[in-house]
Amino acid sequence: MTVYELARSRKSNRCFSTEPVPIDDVLYAIMVALEAPSGANRQPWRFILVRDPRVKESLRREAERWEKKLHESKSIPEWFAEWLRERGITWRKEFLTRAPILIVVLADKRAPYSRESVWLAIGYLLLALEERKLSSLTYTPTNPKAIARILGVPDQYTLEAIIPVGKPDCIKEKEPRISLEDAVYIDKWGVRLA
Template structure:
């Protein structure tokens, strides 16, 4: 089962090699993502590919500003987890990676949120199959990025996928056992 192999292999990548993958590979992954099912076949997703260094730096700048606000308000278990994993407001992968794929959802479409995230799932597996790495980075406040890219008001940024050849040595986080996440005929 090829999909299972890809899913088992796929992990979050935050460090990338400087080599630039061919743009055709990125487009091939998006071509797979656009085949995802959607409510009423509305296909409510929009993929914005950014390869301009100035724009990537600007996106990083506005995201890090929002991350600073987020970190200043976050407490408890989430903050302890972020600290334990070494996360900080700085997101160098947003400007150091060859490509950013920003995934937007059209909020006026039926089931837009679920449909858009199914497409993201397709995209993640397609990138993995092509040997490309990414992380689903969701800014704490997507509004400044939406404004920067002049997104129409009915489109909401869901995630930013930095895309490139992986250079992240960290192993994949352990997954729960199948019997821990499945039950039949009731919870």
């Protein structure tokens, strides 16, 4: 598959089979991520692979505690609350215990452009997982510091995302994308592609 074909087929998935996945496929995806560009070539990314059911349960319990507070609060914009409702997304995060592997992605705060660099690496990682026919989701916990504490992450690192990885347990359609014509301008804002 071309990179474009991988990108077109890749979608976020929240329902995973508990069927094991080859660790070599996950390590391959991380090797691809390690090739991403980074500010001053500092390569600020670090990854924790979580397979232990007890650790996954601890992460889920802590994540859900904070997610429940968020979902019950009045601070989230109505458009976002509606978007969540339409998709059946709740504070419950079963994917954290069902997915066979969780990839916890960390950024070294001391590096320039660490967050931007790490998210570039995540993009590479997602496409490599898709190449290996593995489903994934970029889950950004409501309270990443609480999750990082469970994993013993040093203070110099921020937890950017948890990526559950596995085989899909349901069929999910890809969310619509804007067209090239709506996304690109020529020479200045508002000048559309011919």
